[in-house]
Amino acid sequence: MVELGDDAGDRALWRRWYSGTANSVPQPDVMILAAYAEGRLSETEAAPVEAWLALHPAALDDVVAARDMTLHPPRIAFATIVTQASALVPNNVVNLRRAAPRWRNALAWSGIAASLAVASLGGFAMGNDAYASLATPQVVATGATESFDTPTSLDSLVDDSGT
Amino acid sequence: MADDIDLAALCRGDKAAWDLFVRRYAGLILSAVRGPARPGTELEDMVQEVFTRLCRNDYRLLKSYDATRAGLSTWLTIVARSTARDMQRRRTPPVTPIDSVPEIAFAVTDEPVEKLRLPDELLSPRQKLIVALIYERDMDVAEIAKSLAIDPQTVRSTHHKAMLKLREHFAALEKREKG
Known part of the structure; x- marks a missing residue:
């Protein structure tokens, strides 16, 4: 044909x-x-x-x-193909993080700010305590404990130097 | 839903839906890219590229799929083959095996080059397609009938009508030129 x-x-x-x-x-x-x-x-x-x-x-x-x-x-497909293709999309946990509402972000930043404030205050207080604890032994070493603790003694010392 | 896969959830980034989609269609996509792939091509890379295209830009391509118009397998096959061809075009310079070029393409004829623009509407799109498959791809009637899902007799009659139109057109053209 x-x-x-x-x-x-x-x-x-x-x-x-x-x-x-x-x-x-x-x-x-x-x-x-x-x-x-x-x-x-x-x-x-x-x-x-x-x-x-x-x-x-x-x-x-x-x-x-x-x-x-x-x-x-x-x-039928090779396992490697399925594994690689599957990895193109991340787990839902990651997606949830991405989609977190604004209030959650605000809350997180507030927490960070509060932590910083507490740490600063704590550091300041600890600094004061440390100063006090450092100053005391120094005074003791110089033998001026009484005069430092009691203004009257200091006055008497001044009086003594003035006379 | 398509083939029990929740495409809406998938396009929202649902990992479980994506994994199910990958397991279900990785075989189909692998098979689809194998068709246009040249020997020595990394098929796994092609499959990966198809999946990447599907989920790129917040699943833009996947979201363009319309389940009311065609099945997901059909759509994915065309996407996969198109992607495979794009990849090959990017990687290698265009080369056509000499065996796949119709002999007519090499023929040297003394026919005058047509100066006038011929009317496109002379043949219907179906007639153009069938005649192009016969003369450009050297397909036989049975192949064309199978490809277009039509009766072989329809192919013959369509070709016959198309050639009648062409003969009439060129006969009238030559008559006008001589006159």
Whole structure:
């Protein structure tokens, strides 16, 4: 049986027409191509898809492959592929942190500020205590404990130096 | 919902929904990218690129899927094959195996180059597609019928009508030129 494409005259005629026509048809989006593959488009909707396919006949392979894949879906993949693809989306814990409400952030900053204030006050108090504890032995060492603790003794010392 | 996968939850960043989606469709995507992939291509990289595209920019591509228009498997296959071809275009210069080029492309003819723009609407899109598959891809009637999910007789009659139109068009054109 003679195939349609065997006629050299027809082929030449087609080539002559094909080379003389405009070759710009907008590419249909993936969703439209998928719908076309499943035969869900009306004749009117399918027309621009077929006009584009006529200019890009290799793209028909995608349509055919998509249709076949639906009929015989493969289910086997390497474990490494699944692991890598799964890792593209982080765990929900991370997402929850990202989506934390503003009041939670405010609360966190308040806590930090309060901690700093407590630490500052504590440090100040501890500094005072340390000064007192350092000053006392020094006075004891100099033997001036009484004069430091009792102003009257200090007055008497002044009086003594004044006389 | 598509194939018991909650796409709405998936697009909100639900990890469990994403993992289920990956387990369910990794095999399909691997099989889809294998078609356009050249020998020696890292298929795993291609699959990873497909999944990356699906979740990139807050799942923009995945959100464009419309379950009322086509099945998820069909849509994913076209996305995967398109991604695979894009990757190959980026990585290697375009090379066409000589065996896949129709002989007509090499033919040297003495035919005059067409100066006039020919009317696109002369053939219907379906006629253009069928004739292009016959003469540009050298497909036979059975292959075309299977690819377009139509009857082989429809392919023959569509081709016949298309060629009649072309013959009439060029006959009228030549008559006008001579006259």
